Amino acid sequence: xxxxxxxxxxxxxxxxxxxxxxxxxxxxxxxxxxxxxxxxxxxxxxxxxxxxxxxxxxxxxxxxxxxxxxxxxxxxxxxxxxxxxxxxxxxxxxxxxxxxxxxxxxxxxxxxxxxxxxxxxxxxxxxxxxxxxxxxxxxxxxxxxxxxxxxxxxxxxxxxxxxxxxxxxxxxxxxxxxxxxxxxxxxxxxxxxxxxxxxxxxxxxxxxxxxxxxxxxxxxxx
Amino acid sequence: xxxxxxxxxxxxxxxxxxxxxxxxxxxxxxxxxxxxxxxxxxxxxxxxxxxxxxxxxxxxxxxxxxxxxxxxxxxxxxxxxxxxxxxxxxxxxxxxxxxxxxxxxxxxxxxxxxxxxxxxxxxxxxxxxxxxxxxxxxxxxxxxxxxxxxxxxxxxxxxxxxxxxxxxxxxxxxxxxxxxxxxxxxxxxxxxxxxxxxxxxxxxxxxxxxxxxxxxxxxxxxxxxxxxxxxxxxxxxxxxxxxxxxxx
Ligand code: HEM
Ligand code: SF4
Ligand code: FES
Numbered sequence: 001x002x003x004x005x006x007x008x009x010x011x012x013x014x015x016x017x018x019x020x021x022x023x024x025x026x027x028x029x030x031x032x033x034x035x036x037x038x039x040x041x042x043x044x045x046x047x048x049x050x051x052x053x054x055x056x057x058x059x060x061x062x063x064x065x066x067x068x069x070x071x072x073x074x075x076x077x078x079x080x081x082x083x084x085x086x087x088x089x090x091x092x093x094x095x096x097x098x099x100x101x102x103x104x105x106x107x108x109x110x111x112x113x114x115x116x117x118x119x120x121x122x123x124x125x126x127x128x129x130x131x132x133x134x135x136x137x138x139x140x141x142x143x144x145x146x147x148x149x150x151x152x153x154x155x156x157x158x159x160x161x162x163x164x165x166x167x168x169x170x171x172x173x174x175x176x177x178x179x180x181x182x183x184x185x186x187x188x189x190x191x192x193x194x195x196x197x198x199x200x201x202x203x204x205x206x207x208x209x210x211x212x213x214x215x216x217x218x219x220x221x222x
Numbered sequence: 223x224x225x226x227x228x229x230x231x232x233x234x235x236x237x238x239x240x241x242x243x244x245x246x247x248x249x250x251x252x253x254x255x256x257x258x259x260x261x262x263x264x265x266x267x268x269x270x271x272x273x274x275x276x277x278x279x280x281x282x283x284x285x286x287x288x289x290x291x292x293x294x295x296x297x298x299x300x301x302x303x304x305x306x307x308x309x310x311x312x313x314x315x316x317x318x319x320x321x322x323x324x325x326x327x328x329x330x331x332x333x334x335x336x337x338x339x340x341x342x343x344x345x346x347x348x349x350x351x352x353x354x355x356x357x358x359x360x361x362x363x364x365x366x367x368x369x370x371x372x373x374x375x376x377x378x379x380x381x382x383x384x385x386x387x388x389x390x391x392x393x394x395x396x397x398x399x400x401x402x403x404x405x406x407x408x409x410x411x412x413x414x415x416x417x418x419x420x421x422x423x424x425x426x427x428x429x430x431x432x433x434x435x436x437x438x439x440x441x442x443x444x445x446x447x448x449x450x451x452x453x454x455x456x457x458x459x460x461x462x463x464x465x466x467x468x469x470x
Contacts (some may be wrong), residue, residue, distance in 0.1 A: 008398075008436045009426055009463045032379040078436050083395035085327050091228070091241060094294035094391075099440035104393050106438060136390030178439040181453065184461030 011078060016182035018071035019175055023201075027065055030205050033212050040145040047144035051128060072114050074142045079107045102174045109171035116164030123151060131211035165206040172202035223249045223315035229263065230322045235330050240456065241320075242360040251311035255298060256288060258310050266302060275334035283448065286385030290335055291322040296387035296446045304448045310357075324386050326395035328432040342384050342400060345422040348428035350404040351412050363413070372410040380408035381449045388443035388451070394435030399443035401429045402459035403451045409462050411438055419466040426463055431456035 013220040032050065050056050102109065131137050152158055176198035185191065225246045232239025244451025245267065249258050256278050279285040288305040292298035298308045313319065321335065329337040337382035354360060369377075380403075388399035405422055414421070437456060444453045 007426060007463075008396075008430050008434075009460055010467075011246055011436055012303065012460060013464070014402050078394075082319075082396075082435040082438070085395035085433060086393075087327055088325055090291060090322055090325055091230075092291075092294035092322065097295060098391055098445035099393070099442040103440040174439070181439050182437075182460060184408050184459075184464060185456045186457065186461075212384070 011074060012182040014070065015078065016179035017075050018067050018074065019179045021067045022071060022175055023172070023179075025067070027207060030208055034208060036145060036148055037212055039217050043148075044142050044144050048139070048141040051132070052139060067116065070111060075107060075110050100174070102170045103178075106171060106174060109167045112167045113164060113171055116160065116168075119160065122177075123157075149216045149220055152213050153220045155217070158213050158217045162210050165209050169202055169206035172206070173199060176202050223251070223310070223313070223317075225249055225313065225316075226257075226318040228318065228320045229335070230331075231274070232267055232323075232331050234333055235403055236298065239289060239331065239334075241394040249310050251309065252277070253310045254281070254306055255290070255292070255308040255310065255350045256306045270376045275332075275336045277336045278306060279366055283307045285382060287384030289324045289337060289339075289386055289390070290339075291324065291390055293320050294436070296324070296390040297448050301325035301445070301448055304383075307448075321343070322371070324390040326389050328388075328395065328397070328434050329386060329389065336416065337386075339386050342386060342397070344432065345352070345397065345401055345425055345428045346384075346404060348416065350408075352408060352417060354413075366412050368411060376407050376410040379403045379410070379451065379455055381450060382407075382447075382451050385448060387446050387448060389434065391442040392435065392437075393440060393442065397429050397434035398437040398459065399447060401425055405459050405462060406455045409458060418462065419470055422462040422466045426459070432448035 032043070032046050035046060152161075177195050180191075180194060181197075185194070227244045227246055228241050229244065230239055231242045244262060244266075246258070249261065251260075253327055256276075259274065259276060266273045277287040277289055279287040281288075283304040286304070287295075290297070290305045292305065292308075297303060297305045298312065300308055300312055323329075323331050323335045324337045324339075326337075328341040329339055331339050337395060375443050382403040384400065384402060386397075386400070387393050389397050392399075408421060409418060438451075439456075441453055444451065
């Protein structure tokens with residue numbers, strides 16, 4: 001790790017690669033979640049697969065956790081170093097005249113997403129671990145749909161969910177496209193297509209998660 | 223026109239500075255920003271006060287000396303313009319203008335608005351050159367074919383005047399736009415290939431040693447750069463760096 005954080009450019013690569021890895025993960029997560037709206041049986045089936053497949057559990061899951069930790073630890077390291085590079089701040093601020101709010105506040109949107117991930121881990125992952133390894137319940141491939149819908153019944157959780165995903169969308173609005181610049185993609189200025197794709201993705205996927213949460217919340221109370 | 227100026231005053235590098243407010247009358251719209259500063263200093267001189275120290279040399283946008291953050295923007299509100307080429311007609315009668323030095327740990331204040339930018343010189347010295355044998359049978363540069371597109375891009379990168387506005391504008395005080403421009407002007411030309419690997423490694427290492435921040439792609443540098451140096455240079459530097467670290 002120390003070799004990785006030694007050069008500023010290597011840090012950019014780490015930030016970009018871990019960020020992109022999370023983008024891929026988020027896409028996969030969304031594809032599974034959306035089945036809870038259109039095909040509950042498929043949702044149960046896939047969730048069960050993700051929960052019990054040894055490759056997912058013992059290979060992908062640790063990689064994911066490592067990816068998240070690397071990303072946010074590096075984000076915090078960068079923030080500290082960057083603050084040190086300007087010990088005396090300006091009295092006057094140009095506001096958004098030269099850079100957008102989201103691009104300047106990745107640490108804020110990132111930390112909110114991190115806080116949400118804490119809640120999310122508690123809600124789903126700790127529960128899963130307890131169910132499987134502490135209570136040692138038998139496998140039940142049909143429980144996931146009901147459990148998920150149940151989670152979205154309380155309005156407070158839906159509100160937190162929506163806030164987190166709005167901030168994630170802001171994080172990705174800058175971050176997804178930015179990661180290609182960090183990796184030296186040639187197309188930054190010319191590649192308007194890639195840029196458009198990242199912007200559309202960064203709104204659509206979080207909006208999709210919000211839709212799923214609202215859908216289950218409204219369906220439950222009906 | 224009449225202006226209220228809020229200017230950073232600092233005796234020397236180690237002194238604690240502060241903002242001082244001045245009233246200035248008789249400013250003409252056709253004056254440049256530096257001419258306005260000259261009038262202020264004449265005023266201060268006449269009153270027996272210490273004039274405001276600021277860097278300047280060419281006053282025509284080529285030396286990069288005139289470093290001032292004006293109302294939060296390096297080189298002021300007009301795009302693609304250095305402070306010396308900024309006209310007072312950009313401001314209105316009665317305006318309050320805040321003037322601060324470049325702010326970066328790597329650019330310590332020498333006095334008032336003047337900062338020490340020798341960190342840029344050291345980055346340049348670390349690899350911003352090509353070694354040419356000048357023994358008398360030097361090959362004419364024009365004899366080496368260069369693709370038009372690359373020649374143009376290298377030329378644009380080379381227009382960087384080393385003013386440091388990119389560092390001043392960046393919320394992280396990152397010097398990546400400057401460094402990448404200096405790397406790009408060689409990376410795109412055949413003459414630059416011989417030392418390509420060590421150049422990017424050494425220049426990036428020196429940039430880090432000087433205490434500049436990390437780039438987070440906000441793009442503020444490009445917006446404030448008086449020469450319109452493009453963000454694409456930073457992408458090119460990242461690419462060159464990966465190439466240097468992996469395949470050498
Ligand atoms: C699912 C969650 C997340 C995803 C998908 C994600 C994605 C990304 C991406 C793609 C980038 C751009 C990388 C680059 O510009 O080189 C980025 C940057 C960043 N992320 Fe995240 N991120 C997530 C969570 C977090 C969290 C929890 C933090 C907590 C601190 C965080 C902090 C940052 C910071 C500070 C940057 C800017 C660094 C830079 O541009 O160099 N992110 N993120
Ligand atoms: S890149 Fe632009 S802002 Fe930075 S030093 Fe060069 S000319 Fe000045
Ligand atoms: S004084 Fe030379 S660029 Fe402004």
